[in-house]
Amino acid sequence: MHTAETNMQFAICIEGEENGDLEVWKVYRVLPDSKAEKLGCLRVIDESGKDYLYPQSRFAFLELPEAARKSLLAAVEG
Template sequence: MATNEKKQLPFAVCISNEDYPASLEVGKLYQIIPDETAESHGYIRVIDESGEDYGYSRDRFFPIQIPAALQDALLKAA
């Protein structure tokens, strides 16, 4: 059966930028890039302020689910 549902991309809000003030902004929403190796070590990979993806400690972020329409708007704006 075919489905029209889009895959929900994970996002997270930064809750701590200690030691990384130029790379992360507290309160900002970041796209998470799935990375099983990073996750197994307590890290998540996000696209940071440099525009590149880097691994940061998971405890710096609060993961959230966002509606598909908002996800589309955010990705188009990026």
């Protein structure tokens, strides 16, 4: 597994935004971004297919078994 894949995290949206690019209860890929974390944000690939900063409070991180992580990574990369 590549280093980027081992650092890849997934989070579920627990608070959407009206007319926004997030869907409540959808799983999103979170990109590593230490500057965003210092601001209380996450860099998330949203419905537009691009990565943006969102408040961390809108998400809950998922702890997934390795097989589930691989399946999610294959789905988002495919």
